[in-house]
Amino acid sequence: MMSLVFINLLFAPALLNGLIDTINGKLRESITSDIILDSTSEDGYIQDADKFIGEISEIDGVDSATSRTNIGAEILYQKSKSSYGITVVSPESEKRVFDIENYLVEGEFLEEDDEGQIVLGVQIAGRGDKSLELYSSSLKDVHVGDVVTVKFSNGLEQEMKVKGIFDMDFIQIDTLSLINQKEYESINLQLKNTARQVNLKLEEGYDLDSMVVRIRNEFPDIEARSWKELAGIVESMTQSFEIIIIILRVIALLVAAITILIVTYVDLTNKRRQIGIQRAIGIIPETIILTYVLRAAFYSMVGTLVGALTFMFIIVPVEHNHPFTFPFGDVLMSIDYSQMLNFFVTLMIVSTIAALVPTINTIRIKILDAIWS
């Protein structure tokens, strides 16, 4: 029973941790990168983007940098229309910073010199897959090689060939449409060599916060934010999940407490006479209480240990082979060992208190009443 309670305590947080890791990972791989740089200028554009990217890439700890610009546009295909806008990317550096090209389900990723080509997220393309969450607002049945019409917000309209379709199992990402910088500049000459934002990928293990501070100091005209500051979707979801987890945890601890209480009570009822005898021969009540509390603590410890081992070596590996599927993709449970230790200590305290209550009650019974019971 204690094993089941402990598994119950671990399950939801592990799932939540996995969920958060998955979302954060995908956001970093495709939308935010490690650090996002925005211009603080009135027009919101980083001018001379190539030079800026060159400078920022020289900073110790920066692995690579790329620029992105989101523009308003509608994509039309036959009778369907999608209005999620378009993201302008620099394909070569984009591949070094982001990971979208590895999630292509059709075709290829953009190149620097591509002309009239577009890469679509699966929720935009539709691909004839009616099970997609946003199929109704997608282009329904677009595949690589199809030609879509792009209506830019400046009024220009252009026919573009779909070069690739990606599917990251994350709606927020799969509603992106990508064109390259060359294409963008061809339709908007006055915005040549500009970018709305620059995304940085840091070297492995480099401290995120210290880099943000350093960039803020070195580039006062640039607003630098870490991916954590932009992970609002995760933040709000985490808060909701944490409330659910607290409720589940309280229930699990109550179940554990009641179980220990009942087991100890039954044990004490069966051994009331023995307790009376022990007290009659002079064993002090505290010693008897300690015996029962230690016994409960031992049972809890063994139970939680079995639960922990079951969770770590059976449930988690099985879940990793058959992961839960969420709208953001497959979620792999993630074990937080400090949290596990925390649950273990909590469960031990709860068990001890649960054992203490009936034991103290039984010890209060008069010696003779206990012996005759």
Place this chain on the structure above:
Amino acid sequence: MIRIKNLTRIYSLGDVRVKAIQDVTLNVEQGEVVTIMGKSGSGKSTLLRQLGLLDRPTSGEVYIEGEEVSSMGDRKRSHLRLEKLGYVFQEFALLPELSAYENVYLPGLMLSKKGVDFRKKAREILSLVGLGERIDHKPRELSGGEQQRVAIARSLINSPKYIFADEPCANLDTLSSKAVMNTLVDLNKRLGITVIFVSHDPDDKMYSNRQIFLKDGRLVEPYF
């Protein structure tokens, strides 16, 4: 020495108040063997439980070696029971999951007096009461007489100055009864232990130096 002064014990059974012992005063000298006698319901066992610190009086005082013990705290009374007193129950009161040896050794385990090997002592005492060959037997594997001798052995592990025995032979056959009573008397003679035991059998008078008679919770004869 044990001194009892104006001891009264009243039980409340719902609205009914039962005066089990009333205004009992007596002294027991060190080394005496005293039998508390009387009919069923006369208050014999109630009186013995007051002496054995298993119950508290409604009023009156109990002194053991000059110390008033009836109003003492539970912890102190436990220590006193463990260190100075031995109590033998009518129904043996052995712990069923422990062997004879373990039952006897248990109080020793709690005592942890320096220089005393209670393991060895438990074996010696079991031999003393004639159970040297049966130390590993569980209570259910022993006869009534043997169980009662294990109970006596347990009461001796702390080298008590006082042994209180509540009808120790009530559940035994004649042969076993004799063996148990002889064991108690022998302990008194060899070790100088004060023995106070309850009996309703007039024949048990022969084992004691002095008899106390109770009727309706009161002492009914001059006794000191």
